[in-house]
Amino acid sequence: MMDLGLQALRMRVLPVLALPQAVHGHARDSPCGMCSPSKPHHSIDHLKSRIHVPILIIHQCTITSANTEISAQYRQQMTEHHQERAEAYFSKQFAKSGSLHKYDSVNFHAILVPVPNKKLIVDAFTKQAALLKGV
Template sequence: MEFEILINCSFADILTDTNLSPVNRKNIISLINDYEDSDWMYTHFQNFIWDNIAETSLSHKERESLVNNHHTLLTSAAKNLRLSDKKGDVSKGSEIAEIVLYAIMKHHFKALPAVPKIFYKQNPQDNAKGADSVHIIVEDDDFSLWFGEAKFYNSIEDARLPEIITSIKNSLSTDKLKKENSIITNVADIESLITDTCLKDKIKKSLSPRASIDNLKPKLHIPILLLHECSITKSHSVMSEEYKNEIVKYHQERANAFFKKQIDKIGTIPHYSSIAFHLIFFPVPLKKAIVDKFLSTADFYKNY
């Protein structure tokens, strides 16, 4: 990863309410960007977005064909962006969060992008339906399935948490899971991503509409990216142990609040304890500056 990882542990390791259950299969990751010349490294973060945009904006076939044509890859990827942020809607910054999650899935989890969601969006001005990211991780002759949620928030205080928990709850309904499974098996990407024919057949059989979702849930992982504006990050101007300690303390506190609310709201979902959740925090000093720069760069590439 291009960013320092401050927390990478099981939720059970930082649990404050020992009465909370179930807490198994829940994990926390906290990433931070660096500072330079007394400022948060905005350019480094923007480069990370654009270096990884193809993971979700282009199909596997397109990515392979443009691997040595970086500029063409960027212009092609930009043309598939919704840029709904221009309309000031509730999804402001959503595509940035989706791209960052795809990048984290690639570089940290070593996952394969089974469905590049921005590429397979339903129409140019509609948020990609269902999960914000869809990945497969191959583990020897087996696999795990990762359906992600990605948000870019001005705040991650308690008032904002129910929204993403509701989104997760909806995505875990049997109908929604079967729909995501059908998308994976119907798009062309899986054919070229998974070269082992036996494993490919095993995945398709597991994702078949005739297969019980109950059997899939132990293989199911939900990465949840909370890219968020952070007053702590904004108040500092240099990387320091003080800053790191403040972020660790804050993210641990937010993780406890999040999972308490999540268990209360969706803990009764069938086989909930079989599903793995990965809560990923990434603080930024100012959301607007990041969104504005992203839109400006996207406009340039779309109209090049």
């Protein structure tokens, strides 16, 4: 089962890694004016706007523990609570890495997973991971 997941990952990753070698639709041994043997063209700049980075954040949330269903009021409370925090995080992240060329073209997605009791989930995950690891 693990082998199939790794194989699927390779199938998704390898074509992306192969793109810069054939950027202009020619083989390496017959370069165009932009890609000469003395000046190979291996930039990923054209791919940066297609990069999506998911950031999964699981956190214990009092708003979630106080609600039993996802209502319009719950969504509004969550938006108000997390909007400013997310903007501050991404502003700080951009300040640190903004000097990287085309960093602003990369798409980041914050995925919030608010839970009433984080410890229960983390403990269950750690236990399952230890079983799979054989520890």
